[in-house]
Amino acid sequence: MASTSAPAPITPHGRAKLIALGRATKPIREASGMARFMFWTGVGITLFFVALAIFAPLLSRYNFTQYASGGHRFPQLGHPSSAHWMGTTVQSSDVMSRVVYGAQTELEVVAIALAMSLSVGVPLGLISGYFGGILDRALVLLMDALFAFPYLLIAIVIAFVLATSSIGGGILTAAIAITAAYVPLYFRVVRNHVISVREEPYVDAARALGARPRTVIRKYVFFNVVQNVPPIATLNAADAILLLASLGFLGYGIQPSQGAEWGYDVSRAVSDAASGIWWTGLFPGLAIVLLVTGLTLLGEGLNETLNPVLRQRRFGRFEFDEREPREEALLDQ
């Protein structure tokens, strides 16, 4: 029995998965105009930085902490040259290496922070929104209080507390600081959406079928709520880059020995600018602007293609109208 049934289920199931994937990406494939442009430009820029991060050891001639090569110390505040395409800093480190390795740091921190804030904020929002009651009220109060704080402040406090603890001022600390700042946002978005999805007849139908709350949340609520998350997460990633850079700029971010970080580099370059040294600040600054722009375009592109309300507005009519002719066509058969 087991031997005969083993291969068979794969086909329909695998097909269903393929169909699901096709359906999920359909709005993106069918996107047009501005949304399409934004999405693909964002994808391009983001992939560029991902490539920088992955191939940093290959792309960059020096390590980001290196200030000498082959026994020769790099020049201090050296102009961009063939040896140092983006010049060197006052500590003699190579600006280009720091920019390239910086992509690694930024993306790592943001990826970890996003994963953590999603894995805390989304389940909390799901549970709070679905069950309601006292737990919900308490969580909403807490999250709203956190949300009311400037998130930079929260991040600074967390970063400060952790940096003085045993964890130190590394990537994890920065990621946790950013996580704490974003959990309330995911919580709110997910919880509010769950509250409306919870009232949908299909959720009632699932309850009437006898599904346990866990099943209802996983199979009926979750899928219809997470659709909102990718655009928000992408936009948040852009925001998180800025937050990380701000932390670095203020001296609460990644310690220079732990990783190259653009915000920190910009802060060190502030004094250079006054004396006409533009390269130490310009390149890391450009990198921040470019990556943030890329992620924002990607997020807005996703938002516009995935968010049904925006989509309807763009077409200027509701989905309802689309269904009518089809229904008639089926009746004619």
Added chain:
Amino acid sequence: MRPEAVAPQPEQHADEEPLVSIRNLETYYSIRGNFADRLVGREAGVVRAVDGVSLDIRRGEVLGLVGESGSGKTTLGRTLLGLVQATGGSVEFEGREITGLPERKFRELRRRIQVVFQDPHASLNPAMTIAQAVGHPLQIHGVEHDRTQLRARVADVLERVGLAPAEAYLDKYPSDLSGGQKQRAVIARALILNPVLLVADEPVSMLDMSVRAKILELMVALKQDFELTYLYITHDLATARFFCDRIAIMYLGRIVEIGPAEAIYADPKHPYTQALLRAIPEPDPTRAVPRDLPRGEVPDAASPPLGCPFHPRCPRAFEPCGWESRDLRDLLEFRWARLAGEPRVEEEQAVVGDLDVLDKPAPEVRLPAARGRKPEEVVALLERIRAEDPQEPFWKGVARLEASGSHVALDFHLPQEPRLEPVGDVSVSCHLYDSAASG
């Protein structure tokens, strides 16, 4: 069209236990007030969506639950399904009390009681294929886990509801189907567990006119096929006629008339049933025509009328029907709206004081005259209104109308709530048929 050509035997319940037995069922919704109320946990009020309903659903019958929107039909169905908690009363299913049953215990019952909601589009999870959606009940109840078997059973039930060939639908998403096809899939999902009772809450009212008859015919066929009992909820007495063995007419949370469908159609007793029947446009009952129901709208279930809930709209209402302060306000405001623009409206409004005192439901009214006016003038005005239309049922309710000190004293006959009592083949809740009140 009805499966049995023979008339269903009326009131033959003594020997056979009903499938569902509902007694004095109450389901209230609390409506929360503003933020301050919520802070102290105070409830701003309750909506008595189901307010003392008693009825039986017999094995194998189609019981129609008919009433205008807002009369509490959906709430009654949801209480039966355990989706909302009953406030009071009892529901017995196969002899077993199910109100207050914890969800864990209710779960096994859900294989036996299933539901089809009004909106087929919203009843299906947009993120599930038809195969997943229709097969999920089997997984939930641990009946079938093997994927191939599951798929085969889904395919089978899809074909039985007319989605054939099933292969063409299994991997579709709800958004790929038409309204009628979606409702078929919803019915398939409800039937895959082989339930005994199907609650169908306006299953065709959101469908295209041309699909409605087909879905109803399907439901008739499935009833035989699956040996089902239906609670068929609808606002449309016309489709109920074609479908139901017995009919319960619901108004503001109560059953006002219940009995065999033939009897209800041939000789409606309750004035509300009579009005509903008159509102069915002949000869083509599927055409949408605005209903010619009695004046006014369904009152707010949060503060229902005293006495008979139908009395403000009842053309035959008389002394005991529950006349009260708010009826006076309605009378005056309805009159002024009707005469809008005429100079006497302003004169009349200048005589009568603040009408807000009438908002508190009471069978005695102390209405002040407007500033600088005498209560005698108000009495004279009311008498003039009475003289213009003495047939207006409102005046039957007035026991005393005179100036008294600085007020107008207006006393109504004491309100009495009608009870559901047998009259011939049916049971009716109306003072016209209860000898104590009308005699």
